[in-house]
Amino acid sequence: MSSIMKPSPGAVILAAAGALAVPLAATPASAAAHGPESIVVRRGGPARGLPFVASRSGEAVATFTVAAPGVSWARRGAEAAVVAVAVDGRHVTDLVVPSAEPTARSVALGSVRRGEHRLTFAFASAGSAAAARRVTVRRPRAGTPRADQVALRHAPIVVGRTLPQLGDAYQNARTDTPLLAWHEELPATKPGHRVLEYSVVWSNEDGGTDTPALMARWGRTTDIEWVYRVEVDADGRRVPGTGVYQAPNHQTLAFAGRYEGDHPLLQTCTVNNNMCDTVTPDAKLRFFLDSTPTRPADRAREVVMDRSPWTYPVMAQEMVRENKIENPADPATPQVGDQRTYLFLEFKKKTGAPTGIGSIPGVSIGVRLKRDPGTLYRSDHSTPSWSIERDLPAATTVELPAGAKVADIASVEAVRQPMGAGDNGAPATVTSINRGFFLDAGYLPQASGIAWKGSVTLTPASPSAVLWKP
Structure with a gap:
């Protein structure tokens, strides 16, 4: 059931793993499945199912808590279990389960008619790690x-990557697995129309931005990319010819592939998780992420991870398993250390007009500790190209000595840093720190202990300033 199956005529195939949606049991539009509160699917065992009633025709979503005993994304040979999900006998999604801990997940089920249906789960042995023996699904x-x-x-179907240099056609069950998706609404030129943009969070990227730069410039080692945009009219219908996707080398290309209903069929086809609009015949996994979540316009994209904290352990464990973590960790080096030693921050700034010729300034964040106020630990590790030039809410991290906590911090500072040769003189004004937290022993985000709002302008003459003190 884990291989890609052609839909029956008129059917819509959707798939995989989102986690930001409000549980449907709490919404009046949902219809609870009428079955056991817990089901278990086993390697070599039969599919297990339960009925549900759709109160109206439309796109369906399922929510549940899932766990795979014996599985750990941090261990080779135990990375994940794969579950194939079907509706009325029609395969709709593969779900990668990377943890033995119960985790709230949601998946899209595709288009269903009003009335009774059957939701089934099957253990997909071919894609599952050897250590995975069973999966428990609770409260579906x-x-x-x-x-x-x-x-x-209009949400895209994301087919699993099949690059030979990275393994077999089940490679997304072991590396760079899609974790979350969300959508945003953008303005369209024509009144009454709007543009829908869909983005995906992967557990990492096996190519592209190197790991230390990811932590400095993006505040995580997951990969986050927009994958598809389309214009819809006032009735929600796709405007022909408006679909575009993020292609290799981050190009924006017109979608010329196949639709299943209104869902474009895309495939992850590069080491840094860009898309192709043709699908390789050997593809086995498909992910149609629950794209109902959105994000506040004044927050960085990483807020979708904050709202699904289970994504942080998956992110960190992939770094451990792939030997991308410096051991022992040393904040004096740019190599990525234990991610539990980092302060995860989000801030907002705006760059002013240049006054000369030279490189644009970025901003990095510095932290001083009470026990060593003379040392400034910088998010960019004093690498100019790792500072942040974009004028959007931005996430970053600062590596600190092991054991440091928010209570140990003396100050959080902003540092103006030209990105390259010369300095164009533009000021940079920082206006907020939206959150600051560490990961706990299990790599889960702790409560944010740092927040600040104000206005601090950095210039070539005054390139640094304190933003926050306890």
Whole structure:
């Protein structure tokens, strides 16, 4: 069941793993599945299912808590279990389960008619790690939510990567697995129309931005990319010819591939998780992420991870398993150390007009500790190209000595840093720190202990300033 299956005529195939949606049991549009509160699927065992009733025709979503005993994304040979999900006998998604800890997940089920249906789960042995023997699914709920039908209707299907240099066609069950998706609404030129943009969070990227730069410039080692945009009219219908996707080398190309209903079929086809609009015949996994979540316009994209904290352990464990972590960790080196030693920050700034010729300034964040106020630990490790030049809410991290906590911090500072040769003189004004937290022993985000709002302008003459003190 884990191989890609052609849909029956008129059917819509959707797939895999989102986690930001409100549980459908809490929404009036949902219809609870009428079955056991817990089901277990086993390697070599039969599929297990339960009925559900759709209160209206439309795009369906399922929510549940899932765990795979014996599985750990940190261990080779134990990375994950794969579960194939079907509706009325039609395979709709593969779900990668990378943890033995119960984790709230949600998946899209595709288009269903009003009435009774059957949701089934099957252990997909071919894609599962050797250590995975069973998966427990608790409190499954399914239905057609009243809200977000247009967003669900146009969400892309993401087919698993099949690059030979990275393994077999099940490689996304072991590396760079899709974790979350969300959508945003952008303005369109024509009144009454809007543009839907869909983005995906992967557990890492096996190529592209190197790991230390990811931590400095993006505040995580997951990969986050927009994958598909499309214009819809006032009735939510796709405007022909408006679909585009993020292609290799981060190009924006017109989508010329196949649609299943209104869902474009895309495949992850590069080491840094860009898309192709043709699918290789050997593809085995498909992920149609629940794209109903959105993000606040004034927050960095990483907020979607903050709202699904289970993504942080997956991120960190992939770094450990792939030997990308410096041991012992040393904040004096640019190599990525234990991610539990980093302060995860999000800040907002704006760059002013240049006054001369030279490189644009970025901003890095520095931290001083009470026990050693003379040392400034910088997010960019004093590498100019690792400072942040984009004028959007931005996430970054600062590596600190092991054991440091928010209570040990004397100050958080902003540092103006030209990105390359010369300095164009533009000021940079920092206006907020939106959150600051460490990861706990299990790599889960602790509560944010740092927040600040104000206005501090950095210039060539005054390139640094304190933003926050306890």
